[in-house]
Amino acid sequence: MKPVKIGILGLGTVGGGAVNVLKRNAGEIARRAGREIIVSRASARDLTRTRICDTAHIALSADPFEIVNDPDIDVVVELMGGYEPAKQLVLTAIANGKHVVTANKALIALHGNEIFAEAGKKGVMVLFEAAVAGGIPIIKAIREGLAGNRIEWLAGIINGTGNFILSEMRDKGRDFADVLAEAQALGYAEADPTFDIEGIDAGHKLTILASIAFGIPLQFDKVYTEGITRITRADVEYAEALGYRIKHLGMARKTTQGIELRVHPTLIPKRRLIANVDGVMNAVLVCGDAVGPTLYYGAGAGAEPTASAVVADLVDVVRAMTSDPENRVPHLAFQPDAIVDIPVLPAEAIRTAYYLRLTAEDRPGVLADISRILAAHHISIEALIQKEPLAGQSSVPIIMLTQLTLEKEMNAAIAEIEDLATVSGAVNRIRLETLG
Ligand code: NDP
Numbered sequence: 001m002k003p004v005k006i007g008i009l010g011l012g013t014v015g016g017g018a019v020n021v022l023k024r025n026a027g028e029i030a031r032r033a034g035r036e037i038i039v040s041r042a043s044a045r046d047l048t049r050t051r052i053c054d055t056a057h058i059a060l061s062a063d064p065f066e067i068v069n070d071p072d073i074d075v076v077v078e079l080m081g082g083y084e085p086a087k088q089l090v091l092t093a094i095a096n097g098k099h100v101v102t103a104n105k106a107l108i109a110l111h112g113n114e115i116f117a118e119a120g121k122k123g124v125m126v127l128f129e130a131a132v133a134g135g136i137p138i139i140k141a142i143r144e145g146l147a148g149n150r151i152e153w154l155a156g157i158i159n160g161t162g163n164f165i166l167s168e169m170r171d172k173g174r175d176f177a178d179v180l181a182e183a184q185a186l187g188y189a190e191a192d193p194t195f196d197i198e199g200i201d202a203g204h205k206l207t208i209l210a211s212i213a214f215g216i217p218l219q220f221d222k223v224y225t226e227g228i229t230r231i232t233r234a235d236v237e238y239a240e241a242l243g244y245r246i247k248h249l250g251m252a253r254k255t256t257q258g259i260e261l262r263v264h265p266t267l268i269p270k271r272r273l274i275a276n277v278d279g280v281m282n283a284v285l286v287c288g289d290a291v292g293p294t295l296y297y298g299a300g301a302g303a304e305p306t307a308s309a310v311v312a313d314l315v316d317v318v319r320a321m322t323s324d325p326e327n328r329v330p331h332l333a334f335q336p337d338a339i340v341d342i343p344v345l346p347a348e349a350i351r352t353a354y355y356l357r358l359t360a361e362d363r364p365g366v367l368a369d370i371s372r373i374l375a376a377h378h379i380s381i382e383a384l385i386q387k388e389p390l391a392g393q394s395s396v397p398i399i400m401l402t403q404l405t406l407e408k409e410m411n412a413a414i415a416e417i418e419d420l421a422t423v424s425g426a427v428n429r430i431r432l433e434t435l436g
């Protein structure tokens, strides 16, 4: 059968990795897809730059629009990143009747609803396995493997850069900035690394996971997002002493009121497998009503792990090319006319437990004042540590774990505690999930 010709937009970490995997495993890939897949064209900004892949037999272009408008290209693989021109390129490819594979979570999270609607009209596929959790086939697992379940919740370490930074800081005592620079050099970080460290990238991925898990539209603007920049070494050590690890987690949970969508640092019991996922590795826990909790683990970033997901999508596209569009797996797991707009809850409606750290005067009555405020907001204390005052100081760090409470009550309690004359500075709060 005639080979399938693909055009790759972007020859950086993922694009280069994809070219290498397609070349090295060409025989196995063709045996699976039923046809040979040829990288016929590729684009990059700087055509003089040395690449991690061999481009000898690829027609290169500095203008990606030439590729999406080339009638000879069957599938466009968008690996440039960013919103524009990626969005225009993908929409043009779709308008030209081409299937699309992308690793661009920012694009899917913000513009996926429009892109899938256009793809539906033209009867083409847009696949995006590499957009979430790098090499872990998590989209396929939820969309197809768990299709018999009502998904109840999912929680994941879904940013490799952030997990790499937290692991290196905890295990080797390294500086935040140093580890971030290494993650950039290794090709893990986004073009704008604030996306990684401020939780935006994880928010994009959670948006996609929630959509395919619950059959809701993609709605990144409703995700509560907090990054890792405010985690201190002291918090990491206190959490360890209490039997927890701090991980940056994306959580999506369906409750009777609506859906919680949140990304933030989280204390997780050390005994949970996911608490022991370190470095650039990612892991996603998905709980279905029939299957119970399931865990998916693997490299969350990097050239070849991500290429593994891109190539798997390409094989799926090639296998499905001759099928009728209505017989294909829907882009967002649910049939387009069955997507339901279940409300996403505001941050104040989140129910979770908390780790609190504050600095207070070391004298009688101070703890009683704090306990009174918490009790008035229906917040029960689960554990409490009061450290020795440092030499020459009259204040002490107090660390508390609370039971489950409403975020709104916690916000009010924290404001009152910070107003106490005996408490100095801000109360540092980290959410806690047992993931049981
Ligand atoms: P890189 O920055 O390494 O590569 C981007 C490529 O796109 C480069 O070849 C660049 O050209 C080209 N490019 C960028 N902007 C333009 C433009 N305006 N016009 C033409 N070409 C352009 O990015 P990555 O490979 O790391 O990431 C690509 C995508 O994959 C992103 O969406 C990212 O979020 C996603 N992703 C990345 C992972 C990773 O581990 N890196 C993992 C999972 C997903 P040039 O080389 O000349 O600058």
Ligand code: HSE
Pocket (backbone or CB within 6 Å): 131, 132, 133, 134, 158, 159, 160, 161, 162, 188, 189, 190, 196, 201, 300, 301, 302
């Ligand atoms: N910057 C992303 C990360 C790439 O570190 O997880 C993979 O999506």
